[in-house]
Amino acid sequence: MPDLRPVLYVNGLFLLMLGVAMQVPVLVDANYHNPDWQVFLAASLASIFAGGGLVLSTRGYDTRLEMRQAFLLTVSTWLVLPAFGALPFVFSELDLGYTEAFFEAMSGLTTTGATVIVGLDHAPPGILIWRSLLQWLGGIGIIVMAVAVMPMLQVGGMQLFRLESSDTSDKIVPRVTEYIGALAALYVGLTALCAVALGLAGLSAFDAVAHAMTTIATGGFSTSDASVGMFGSASVDIIVTLFMIVGSLPFVLYIQAARGRPLLLWRDDQVRLFLLLVVVLVVMLATWLWMTRDFTLPSALRFTAFNVVSVMTGTGYATADYNAWGSFAVAVFFVIMFIGGCAGSTSCGIKIFRFHVLVALTRAQIRRLFQPHGVFVPRYNGRPLPESVGGSVMSFLFLFLVIFLLLTLVLVATGLDFVTAISGAGSALANVGPGLGDIIGPAGNYQSLPATAKWFLALGMLLGRLELFTVLVLLTPGFWRA
């Protein structure tokens, strides 16, 4: 049994930060003269009190974590923060039950974007900004984890992204902590840039900031039930599309680009495959829409680009009910929701680098079949792929499939229809947001689902966000021994 005190200590620190973040909606609601500011103040104090208590009672122990403590810390943080982040939803005038509130908070922090709230357009501004903040914090949280924690934990092939190893060739060994500061500054800067662009495109300051935060986080919470479709503006669509893409590329490469190595971004296998996929999918689907439906070519391109990028990156905004685009479009959206973006970005899903690794391994397999004595070395970013990465990535795919199918079965057992269950399971695991069909599709929401289904979907979001292994390792009996 590992020492839990350092784990509790860091959880306490995060809780303190969450409590401080809740002061933002306090100020927003106070500014709009909405009585909900008291709700946020109460939730903020509760979080600060609990976090402070944890910190005070467990400080002074060694905080250099061993492996198992790192796993425990990662999972417990992603449970404790939504547990407290849910409080404002319970106390506010929305009057959600705790199940719904936890679902909404988990959906926020994991940058999923599935919502149980109907009537966003008339919701208190504090609640709206709190939903955006949850996604925004979840977004930077996952970027930092992808740089500082995941490579160490070696989950699902993330060991490919050790900063040290990729930089030793240039004799630069930057400290991870230095990167974290730069990443945070970059994240704030990109969010501000997006907000300004949206403001120039005609959005109110409030809507611009709220959407900038959930765009860069590829989260997908909006301030309207109609999502970004409410604005009905081509320039807004284009700005959001671009920044969803920005949020889906590896943030570390932006920093390296800013430090004078822009080619690293362009030559990166993940970035190339991601952009290629976006272009191919958008052109294919737009052509199909243009030829079979009542769309002009420019509007077909605009609507497909937005919704394909939104679903593929796991953002989950909608500007159209693509359920009504026919079964070909529905199938395309079902498939691309699993793709995701790049590792080291805010997006989720199976992730581009895993497809690259899987294709490289499978090609080597096929060539070996008819040239049994040939030597075929799968490569990633020009370097031979370490043996351990191949195994990790393939196990990830298998686990993803198994969990996806089990989650689908559990969801139908709670009474959901097949399409809602299978698309809901995929959407939760890939942190997308909307599913397919009339209930949870882009025009619907998760409010009417049974409570059990909501808890399992929240679990799915957690599993997907933490790359499955991080959570499952805690369920191994061997983990707790010795």
Add this chain to the structure above:
Amino acid sequence: MPDLRPVLYVNGLFLLMLGVAMQVPVLVDANYHNPDWQVFLAASLASIFAGGGLVLSTRGYDTRLEMRQAFLLTVSTWLVLPAFGALPFVFSELDLGYTEAFFEAMSGLTTTGATVIVGLDHAPPGILIWRSLLQWLGGIGIIVMAVAVMPMLQVGGMQLFRLESSDTSDKIVPRVTEYIGALAALYVGLTALCAVALGLAGLSAFDAVAHAMTTIATGGFSTSDASVGMFGSASVDIIVTLFMIVGSLPFVLYIQAARGRPLLLWRDDQVRLFLLLVVVLVVMLATWLWMTRDFTLPSALRFTAFNVVSVMTGTGYATADYNAWGSFAVAVFFVIMFIGGCAGSTSCGIKIFRFHVLVALTRAQIRRLFQPHGVFVPRYNGRPLPESVGGSVMSFLFLFLVIFLLLTLVLVATGLDFVTAISGAGSALANVGPGLGDIIGPAGNYQSLPATAKWFLALGMLLGRLELFTVLVLLTPGFWRA
């Protein structure tokens, strides 16, 4: 470019055998005074003529095949035989187009069991027995291939089943050819046993033989549109269920059991996992049916056992429209159709041994996460799993997924609805037969699908039956070089 003459020569031999097999429906139709006997005679002569021509024009060359010729032979056989096996369907009073006839023949030889024929109950007896024969021949064909060809080709982890390697420990090195004779005898014997049992249970000799052939082949063609449900007999259901299971276990182990080593069968990892899965799934689904629907426990057990085994083994008979059992049952049937039976049986799907390998690899991965310096060796049947098998199996899973999703997309593009497309794609790749929904579900058939969809489904059956890699390797440019 490999020498094609030996490939054509063996294809000619197989075609001769097909032509001879067509004499069976000639005799059956003649016996029932159905004028269709002329149709089969014509088709038989055409096959014998074409086969004989191939044999005569290419004989005398070295028939020891190199690797690439073995791949070409395997794929071309599985294209040439359905191409000629389709002729009776075109010429007969059913008057099918060639697309439908090829679909039916491919569905037969791959033991899929999807049908485009409506009105089986009034179809000429020759046609009915020909459909059974196609599946029966396909069944023994795939068993022989699994023993003699697939381990050599090393596709998708099938190298695990090299006879030599598994027997050297006992210093018995049987020749593959000796096994083939024993396998054929066993296959005939089991079919006769099944036919006798069905006869005793009240079926006419014709129905008993026709169903025995498609049961042991886990094929699923029936002599009635209502499939085995037509007989409405519990004893028939039980006999068919048992023999579908018999058809899904590794046939080589039966021979080893008959030679005094029955424990090999019981201790085999595939057999154990397969039987465990059947029991768990049947108990789970029967309990659910019993508690939520209007079923007594015995009838719930009878109907679930039959239909679960039928879909999981890829047989594809139906005794009930499980579409009407609610979305939980539908989801279960969707998932289990991918499982399949054991390697070296007549069943298809992803196959039990692959799940065993995937689980073993993933467990080792997870344990390595928190014990980075531990050594975890995944095992299969008590022996350490060769490195190459792990990679092959994992690539197989990835390819299966990619092809499944692409096939789904192609099918929706031909105009099918989402559920028909996704379940049809899975059903074809896993050689099951029926899909889900009203059109191709257990109560429907494939007749109304567009021609393009039928061709792609037939391609899916071929890919699934030949373990994907065998076909895909031919599409690699490198295969044809030098």
